[in-house]
Amino acid sequence: MEKWPEIEKAATEKRRELVLQGNTIDKRISSIGGLTSSIYSLQLLNYLEVSQCPSLTEIHEDIQHLTNLQSLILCRNKLTIIPEVIGSLKSLKVLDLSVNNLKALPEGITQLRELNTLNVSCNCLEVLPGGLSQCTKLSTINISKNRITRFPPDLYSENLDLLSTLVASDNLIEELCGEIHKLPALKVLDVSNNKLREIPSDLSSCPKLKEINFKGNKLSDKRLEKMVNGCQTKSILDYLRGKGRKQGEEGVDADRGRSADKKKKQQQKKKKGKETEEQDEEEELNRMVVKVLHISDVPTALTVKVSAEVKDVRPYLVCCTVRGMNLKSGNALKRFLMAQTKLHDDLCGKRTIATIATHDAQLLKGPLAYDVKPPTQLKIVPLGRREMTAVELIRHLHLEAEELRKQKKRQNVTGLHKYLQLLEGKSFYPCLVDAEGDVISFPPITNSEKTKIKKTTQELFLEVTSAANLQTCKDVMDALIVKMAELNKFTAEHREEAGSDGEDPAATTETSSQLIVQQVRTVDQDGNLKVVYPSKTDLSNDISHLTVIW
Incomplete structure (x- = not known):
């Protein structure tokens, strides 16, 4: 079997990092039908990248031997499957499987307790594995440009108290659950170009949310749709907060009823508030x-x-x-x-x-x-x-x-x-x-x-x-x-x-x-x-x- 000089050098020098990418590597992969088996003997590696190799369609189960891996970058290949044994990489913190041909993710991913970054964007995924809430150190999830129709219920789990970035643009997601407010560290939420009709008012209860993107969704609330295409996050969250408060008030009023005077006062207040809000919106839209x-x-x-x-x-x-x-x-x-x-x-x-x-x-x-x-x-x-x-x-x-x-x-x-x-x-x-x-x-x-x-x-x-x-x-x-x-x-x-x-x-x-x-x-x-x-x-x-x- 042909020896790969990069792997020999990494073994001889006891290197912790190895990057294999481009045409030269791709030709070798094509000639032997995959990665050379010697790569799986580099047990000192904590960073491994194999990218831009269209001939790479699968990873051997021997990947489980690289137990010291902290970062595994397998982007821009043609991978169709990831072995279940990936769950054996207990030290893994970064997993990048973006720009491949994956139709499913192994359940083993949910066993990666140290994982903080998961990037599976630009694949053919329709569902995410249940149990991601077990990866309690997750801070960044990117599932953009797939065919996902919904988030798994446990993605809204309070266990994910470090999750700060969730990117799910360009999918087929039809609903965003109000339970999303249970993610206390969420700062960035991108659900643009999906099939959403509603944005839950509970989103405004996320205490650290700084950036949201809902562009490209046909929202039933046309005023809100206009805002998501032009306003800053704060204005949108204020609107959702007010909308949620209004819905709560309407529920109480439906039970108790309102007097004519109270209605008149609230209508006047609402009109004044609406004028102020519209002025704020206009200012935001001009920025x-x-x-x-x-x-x-x-x-x-x-x-x-x-x-x-x-x-x-x-x-x-x-x-x-x-x-x-x-x-x-x-x-x-x-x-x-x-x-x-x-x-x-x-x-x-x-x-x-x-x-x-x-x-x-x-x-x-x-x-x-x-x-x-x-x-x-x-x-x-x-x-x-x-x-x-x-x-x-x-x-x-x-x-x-x-x-x-x-x-x-x-x-x-x-x-x-x-x-x-x-x-x-x-x-x-x-x-x-x-x-x-x-x-x-x-x-x-x-x-x-x-x-x-x-x-x-x-x-x-x-x-x-x-x-x-x-x-x-x-x-x-x-x-x-x-x-x-x-x-x-x-x-x-x-x-x-x-x-x-x-x-x-x-x-x-x-x-x-x-x-x-x-x-x-x-x-x-x-x-x-x-x-x-x-x-x-x-x-x-x-x-x-x-x-x-x-």
Whole structure:
């Protein structure tokens, strides 16, 4: 049997962590029909990741021998089954089975008493195993993008007193039980894009709830439906609290009856309260909302490893991912691209101060690397062009700049092409490279056709690079996110027909101006943190009608 050098090295050096991912590993898995059995002898491992291997369809029962595992990451494969013996991994704290083909989860998961993070998003699950309440240390559950129709009753158990994040978006869930108020630590609840008709008023009794998302549900209370698509969590919970109080009062009044005077006074009070509430709602609807998702909430968040060589070329980089940006409706995509161009012309000094690149995050293969390459070896498929080396691309751009200069009858090239001078005399060019070795960005010149954003893009990866300083990158990224929030609010308020410019006919029925910005870490070659964006000091300017939720 062919030996795997990564496993031999881990065994020889008594390593505690092992990461296997990508095409090379996938080919080995395909050739032998699964993972090599030697992996299950690495009993010192506390972190094991096998990801991005479409040939991996099952995990052998020998996984039970890795009793010291604390994190098991098996995402982005084609797994169809997980063995029951997974319950033997008594030290397991993080289990990530996202983006596979699982139709069921083993009951053994409920025996993982130390488990605090469970991610089974993007599978084919229809039910969850009963008994999750036995995993009393659970703090994060992500079951989004499955076919689940209901939560198991014991998910509302008081035993789950550490559960702070429950993400169940894009399922077929028809009911949310009022028992959810029994989860005392719940901070984030996402049940967007399901089949809910009602939101229980008891939800307002969750003492720590900070973020809720019910967008994409056809609620019977149309006023509430409007609020969930535009208001902050506090306003929605206040409304639910008032609704529950009103229902309680109506029940008492039905038994005791009301006098005419009492009715009149309450109607007047109700009218006055309604006017105040509507004013508050209008103010909330006029606000732009940006929610920051912390790295600790997303164990599989993208990271960017920065090589030491970029220091002499273009050393500064900040990145983040953004969800909730509606690019489908009408000319939303064109407005976004025009706004990016304007930022390049103004704040970025026609790219000479800083450069923005935007990517479709779902087309990215992580982890990413910010590195340098010789001009003749840097190959990229530039936007709207064929694959070429950096030398060829620069030559083309110089020719285009010269042609434009002649057309305009000017002595010098236009400001649009001045950024080309930034690379003159450089022996190495900066580039952002994905896990497959493809260059997806060549700042300040272009990014790649491979990750080009389209109307169908649902999650964006943003990068800002500069040769000036780190704060410049942060200032530009701040401005970009604020502009995105403005554009998203405009799109939400002006309900254009989706695909009106001919690119994508699919329509979106729900729009919202709220953006979710997920932190991205950049690290050095040894894994030491260089910068995380956004941090508490970012997005902090006093911007009118912008609320940042941390």
